[in-house]
Amino acid sequence: MKIVLLYVLCTVSFLLALSMNTTGAFVFFLIISLGMLLWARIETKIQTDRRNAEIRRRAEELVEEVSYTEYILSSDFLNALIMDEVTTTLYIANREDVDSRFERKKYPFTKILEAAIVEDGRILSLFPKDGLLGGERERGPEIYVVNSNDEANKESEDETVSKLSLKMVVNDLSNPTVEYVFMENEESLTKDSDEYKEVFKLCNDWHQKISVIIKRYEYTRVPIRQWH
Known part of the structure; x- marks a missing residue:
């Protein structure tokens, strides 16, 4: 849910940046959008690594039954x-x-x-x-x-x-x-x-x-x- 929210905020910030009439406002919302995108990708990697670690742990337990x-x-x-x-x-x-x-x-x-x-x-x-x-x-x-x-x-x-x-x-x-x-x-x-x-x-x-x-x-x- 957190990752989905970050991508939504990224999209909203990007659309707001496109709607701004001043350069300063455009750059401000664009930076926010890029920051949200980076944060979302980091969170995605963290969750993927955690999921793979758990899958590995369970797989090793099964292998080590013999x-x-x-x-x-x-x-x-x-x-x-x-x-x-x-x-x-x-x-x-x-x-x-x-x-x-x-x-x-x-x-x-x-x-x-x-x-x-x-x-x-x-x-x-x-x-x-x-x-x-x-x-x-x-x-x-x-x-x-x-x-x-x-x-x-x-x-x-x-x-x-x-x-x-x-x-x-x-x-x-x-x-x-x-x-x-x-x-x-x-x-x-x-x-x-x-x-x-x-x-x-x-x-x-x-x-x-x-x-x-x-x-x-x-x-x-x-x-x-x-x-x-």
């Missing part, structure tokens, strides 16, 4: 990637809106087979390199190793990206490929923008964590052969 050692929460508070090293479990949590509860899918560390950073459908980094996701090369995208080619990085400075995700292959025949989206925008970001670099760093950090998990458990998945 045991965890670390997690990340998407900027829209609708998705979360949760890791628990105590129970050796990875969770991907999703929900439709900020008023609903998260639906969590559980993946034991031993069932995570591959991890890849995917940028607009193109695989940038794949572990292990000879994994199943490597077959996507035949469908078009090439496989790159992050930071392995300085020239490729220079050529990509002017490129834009609309989606960045972490894709994993898990030992689940019903749904063998799962994905956590770090960024998906209608308006693409340039690769050299600070916002994209920050998101990419976060995605790369989690890719490295999951690669370590895959490496740690790869030998436990090798069938035991009889001694001859």
Whole structure:
């Protein structure tokens, strides 16, 4: 209500400024109008920040209902990637809106087979390199190793990206490929923008964590052969 009143006063002051016959009166009411507009925008930002803080607090409470050692929460508070090293479990949590509860899918560390950073459908980094996701090369995208080619990085400075995700292959025949989206925008970001670099760093950090998990458990998945 306060914000609406401020915008109304801003409009009234502006109309009064236009109706004034003297320069002094015009400037006076114009300053009042601009002041009301600035005040209204500040109040709007304060209320938005408070609302987002409350949504974040509730989202974090829901995410922390399960045991965890670390997690990340998407900027829209609708998705979360949760890791628990105590129970050796990875969770991907999703929900439709900020008023609903998260639906969590559980993946034991031993069932995570591959991890890849995917940028607009193109695989940038794949572990292990000879994994199943490597077959996507035949469908078009090439496989790159992050930071392995300085020239490729220079050529990509002017490129834009609309989606960045972490894709994993898990030992689940019903749904063998799962994905956590770090960024998906209608308006693409340039690769050299600070916002994209920050998101990419976060995605790369989690890719490295999951690669370590895959490496740690790869030998436990090798069938035991009889001694001859």
